Amino acid sequence: MFCNQCEQTTRGDVCYQWGACGKSPEVDALQDLLVHCLRGLSQVALQAKSFGITTRDQDEFTCEMLFSTLTNVNFSADDFVAFVNRAIALRESLKLQIQALGNPAINSAIANFQPAGDQQQLIKQGKDLEFEFIGQSAKNVDIFSLKLTILYGLKGVAAYAFHALELGEHDEDLYVFFHEVLANLDAQDKSLQEWLDITLQVGKMNLKAMELLDAGNTNTFGHPTPTPVTLGVTVGKAILVSGHDLLHLRAILEQTAGTGIKVYTHGELLPAHGYPQLKQTYPHLYGHYGTAWQNQTHEFEHFPGAIVMTTNCLMPPHETYKDKVFTLGPVGYPGLQHVSIRDITPIIQKALALPGFVEESDRGTVTTGFARNAVLGVADTVVNAVKSGNIRHFFLVGGCDGAKPGRNYYTDLVETIPSDCVVMTLGCGKFRFFDKQLGDIGGIPRLLDLGQCNDAYSAIQIAVALAQAFQVNVNQLPLSLVLSWYEQKAIAVLLTLLYLGIQNIRIGPTLPAFLTPNVAKLLSETYNLKLITTPEQDLAACLG
Template structure:
């Protein structure tokens, strides 16, 4: 196997024996085979679109299944076998509809690929396809680097598009781009500059996807408002829900009304507490439990109730709690209970059978809900504070957390931010410092949680609004972006920031293994993208 898609990849180069995430070589091969089948489906779907034939099922399926290959989402071989078979069925159905039009269409061998009949043979096909893809692209390492960047960015887009369509927000341009980019990955006639342009186009499409997801969340649950969230346990029965999917959370809340069960969020579900319609309508949405995804082995073992995983990041579960973990949607692990629908009867039954928390914990709380509407509602005060010199600088310190060494940089950086500066944060990287009391500046909190990783859209809108208020370019704002990355949604967000022309981004804790030196040099020269160094050095450089 060879996998370089996450930040924890072996030796900072690529996992070759077993995935650092827990992914087996067998699953890696099946994921590569599925991607190959989605590339063929993409080629046929594009041809069908040109003839006015649309398959929403194929569009949504491509996003769901591409999402399933994202780091720490699905580890179940049987699930990927079913996905592969479905991809071929959808492809052939579209080809048959094209044939009925009588329009001659020439397809490549990609769209005629046939998967094997046994698991063992499918795995071997996946290994062969991976080797062929790497070998055919290795002639130009920089183009290969950009192909991987686009593939990984597509996985991020697919995750957001999957969530957005669940809430009724879709755009055919998003699906068309995904099919187009997937179909292009095997081409050898695209120049380096054209691949760069496609990567930036991916950033543009991801901005649209985040806009769609934002519209879905806010139109359904209201715009987030600053909200205090308990971090301590409350005596009684409990269910823990992790991931990003607010729709699944609401279904769980509906079905647990009047049961006496308290619902706790975990990981990137924390910002759910800021959505007024969730908090007001479901008072048993009680508090937040635990920190970032990489600590779940210890934290899940101690939670006295069932755990629902709606999206990534799922780690290989331990025996101490695996019988209490339920998965949904594209998430999977062999042997874990998978809910095919939003019927939480079995989860609720287990919660009522388990002891729950036997006593209240010592009160602790944290603030969330500082999305764009909340921040921009006090924009006048913020602008005046900047003009008076009370606020000297803004830092966006956000992104993914992870277990690899070097991530203490982010907590140390936030601790050292001067008292006249404000920190905006989002995604699970904030769990390094989310419960720190940094005080306020004239009533404006110095630490504001904007939300989930997809709420980078909110952060972008805040920056654009402030730039407009000061009548300057975004890059002229007293704003620095200090980002951490782990998985592929961070790749798509970085490409969005580059598409918007954002300069001087600092990225860490290490640079992506799939970015070649020449490609990074190109990004450094055009956007001044740079790796993090030390908190002291980077703070000094940002504050000038």
Template sequence: MFCYQCEQTAKGGCTKVGVCGKKDETAALQDLLLYLSKGLSQVAVAAREQGVEDPAANLFTVKAIFSTLTNVNFDDDRFVALINDCVAKRDALKAKVSGVEFTGPAALVPAADKAGMIAQGKEYGIEKDPELNEDLKSLKQTLTYGLKGVAAYADHAAILGKEDNDLYAKIQELMAATLSTDLTLEQCVEAALECGRQNIRAMELLDDANTSAYGHPEPTEVKLGATKGKAILVSGHDLKDLETLLKQTEGKGINIYTHGEMLPCHAYPELKKYPHLAGHYGTAWQNQQKEFAEFPGAILMTTNCIQKPTTYMDAIFTTGLVGWPGAVHVSNDDFTPVIEKALAMGGFPADTDKSTVMVGFARNAVMSVAGTVIDAVKSGDIRHFFLVGGCDGAKPGRNYYTEFVEKTPADTVVLTLACGKFRFFDKKLGDIGGIPRLLDIGQCNDAYSAVQIALALADAFDCGVNELPLSLVLSWYEQKAVAILLSLLALGIKNIKLGPSLPAFITPNVLNFLVDNYNIAPISTPDEDLKEILG
């Protein structure tokens, strides 16, 4: 295997086993599925040119791509089923296309069994890419990883009934473009920026899905301690799974807790109305092996971010696209096995008090006090805004973000989102004229809210976003973060500081392009970066 799609990749690329826990065989099946998804995309593009649209193939494309994102699915048997489904949908669509001779992944016949598929997949990994130009390869991989993030958000939105055929078409066009052998560097750059633009659309779609179903987030105080009684922990990102579980556990004496990126769910009116949504437990995804082992109830993993279960294998359940061999997978929105397990376990023996945190500062909440914010900036009470967010991870160096936030001056405001906030989410930074200095905007996809806040402030001050007293200090781990970074670049946002390390798939020439055109820079130390930003 060879994989360098995440920030924690070992020595420039994992070659024996992934830092994420992905085995060589699983990596090969993922590579084969991704390759075949590009073939399905090629067929869909050709079909669309002849007026043929296949909604099932469109939705499957994003699910297949999302399945290969870091920490989603580790179950080889599930990948075998996805590969067969991909080819079935490809061939059914291909039968509706006339006059086109398909080759490569659009014609590849997968092996009849898992062992054969694993052998095939080893022929389509990154190291077997025929692209000889390292910079082109770098940009194509950047595009591929960005599309994994876009696919994730598109799938999240589709779960709540929000789909956009134009978005699916663009995802398939860009997936097919990664196979092109005659793209120039300029065309590859434009394709990556187009991926960023499509990610904005995907996040907009998901924002509409979430707020239409559950209302706009409201500033909400969330309990971090436990409540005595039976318990279920929900991790990942899926709001619909949480709602379904809340409905199915009403009156059963089970308290529901959020974990990781589910924390912002407490701010949605239609979710927080359930009294047994008891609070938030734990921190970010990379701490789950310790935190889950100590949780005295059942655990439900949605969307992504699963790690290898340890002593709690019999208590963890997966749903949606998430998979781990040996873990019970629940489907069809029936969480009966999760509920039964929770009832059979001891639960929390007593109440505990571990303070609270505030969430719910998405764009509606922030813009409702925009006048106060603008006046505070004009008066000098607020000197600067920092957006400090992104993915958390286990690699050393991420304490930078804790220290950075702790050292921000008292006349500055910190906006945050995604699981990177767990480095500092419980810090008491005080307020400026009633405006909290630490504002939790939400999940990683709520970068859309952050962008809307920035655009609204720029409009209010009659300036460009890059002229605002706003600095972005971001952390990345997986491919959703790549998609968001491409979105920021597509919007022309400059002076981003990125860490804790730069992507291994970025070549020196591509990095120089980003520095020259966007002034992207790696983080250094909190003191040096604050001095540079604030002058």
């Protein structure tokens, strides 16, 4: 296999025998085969659009399928076989509509690719196509590096766009972009600069996707407000919901109302407590249990109720708790029961059959919900605090957490940041320090949880608004971005920041393995993108 799309890659290079995430070589091959089929589907979809044919089914399918290939989403070979066959069926459906208008369908090899009839042959096709793609790109490793960056970034954009479309937010330009990138990914006639331009366009379109998601979330659930969330538990039956999907969480809350079951969030769903239409409508949304995704094997084993995975973040479950884990949406794993969000009866039955919590515990609270409306609502106070010297600097310390050594850097950095500085955070990287008591500056909390990685749009809007208030550009603000990355959504957000021209970003704990030295140097020279060093050195540099 060949997979280097996440920070966890073997020896910081590439997973070639088995995925560090738990993905098998067979699933890796089927995922690559699916992407190949999506590339052919995209060519046909673009042709269909040019004739005025509606392609919404193909658009949404492409979005969801790219999401399914993200790290820690779906590990099921059977699922990917079904996805491949569905991709071909949707492609052929469009061809028939094109031909019905008296036009010949596109005649490229990839648009006419036929998958094999059994799983083992499909796996072989996937491996052959994977290495064919690598071989075509080996003539220029820097261009290959940018192609991988584009593909992985596109997967991150698809994740945000999928959540948005669940909430009824669509954008035709976004779908056209997906198809154009996929349809032309094997182009051999583009220069390094042209591929770099496409890479930045991924960042531009990710900003659009995050804006759509922000609109979907706030229109559906209200604007987040600062909300204390208990980290303890209460006596009774329980369901733990992990991942990112607020719509799935609401469906679980609706269907468990009146059952006596308490619902707890896990991981990136902590910010759900800040949305008024969730917390106020469903009092059995009790609290938050556990920390970041990489700790779930220990945390899930000790949770005495049913566990639901809604999006990426799933680790291969241990046998000790596998029977109480369920999957929803794009998530899949062999042996786990996949449930339709329209009827979660199996989840409820499992929760009622398990003992639940038999005694209460008090582990304190954390506050979430400092999204853009909440922060910008006190913008004048923030600006005055900066002008008066009470706030010296802002640090955005956020992103994805992970299991590799070196991530204690982020905890050490936050603990070292002086008391006249404010720390903003988002993503599961915050679980390194989310329960630290940092106090406040004139009533402004020194630790502001802006939300999920999905809420990076809020952070961008806060920075833009503060820049306008100070009549400077974002790069002139007393603001430093220190980011941790793990998977493809983090790459999409990074590309958005680069597209916006944000300078001096620090990223870690390692640079992506798919960036060649030349590409990394280019980004460093253009944007001053740099790898983290030590908390003391980076803090001194940020504070000047």
